[in-house]
Amino acid sequence: MAAAKTAATAVEQFTAASNKAFKDSFEKSLTAFSDLNTHSKKNFEAVVASATAATKGAESVGAAAVAFSKKAVEDQVAAAKTIAGAKSVQEVIELQTGFAKTAFETYISEVSKIAETVAASVKESAAPINERVTAFVEHFQVAR
Numbered sequence: 752m753a754a755a756k757t758a759a760t761a762v763e764q765f766t767a768a769s770n771k772a773f774k775d776s777f778e779k780s781l782t783a784f785s786d787l788n789t790h791s792k793k794n795f796e797a798v799v800a801s802a803t804a805a806t807k808g809a810e811s812v813g814a815a816a817v818a819f820s821k822k823a824v825e826d827q828v829a830a831a832k833t834i835a836g837a838k839s840v841q842e843v844i845e846l847q848t849g850f851a852k853t854a855f856e857t858y859i860s861e862v863s864k865i866a867e868t869v870a871a872s873v874k875e876s877a878a879p880i881n882e883r884v885t886a887f888v889e890h891f892q893v894a895r
Contacts, residue, residue, distance in 0.1 A: 786890075793886070797879035804879070808872020812865055819861045826854065 830850040837843040 790887070790890070794883050797883040800879040801876045804876035805872060808868065808876060811868050811872065815861070815865055815868060823854070823857070826850075826857075 830846070834843055834846045834850070837846055
């Protein structure tokens with residue numbers, strides 16, 4: 752009878768330990784799943800923020816390019832009218848040279864502005880993704 756009681760106690764202890772281990776494992780799994788869900792949501796939000804910033808940057812570059820093109824056409828029309836009113840070949844050459852110089856300087860200036868806009872847009876659109884990568888690395892460093 753004592754052996755049966757000892758066996759019953761052993762079974763009860765084993766069952767209790769198994770139940771506790773299962774419960775602990777299940778709770779850890781739920782916590783891990785919750786953490787994964789939180790990270791996934793933050794990653795998605797970062798991608799959306801990045802795409803939004805990239806879209807704004809593209810819109811800015813597009814608007815600048817359209818404005819520059821419009822201004823360039825207006826300047827070309829004005830230059831053509833001025834050149835048409837020239838009284839000599841020498842004056843035509845001087846006017847055309849001045850126009851070409853101004854057009855080139857304006858072009859270089861505009862390209863520099865657009866390059867700055869693109870660089871700022873890339874930096875702004877990469878920031879949310881960089882933050883998530885940093886958070887991911889920190890999370891796994893803590894987990895180690």
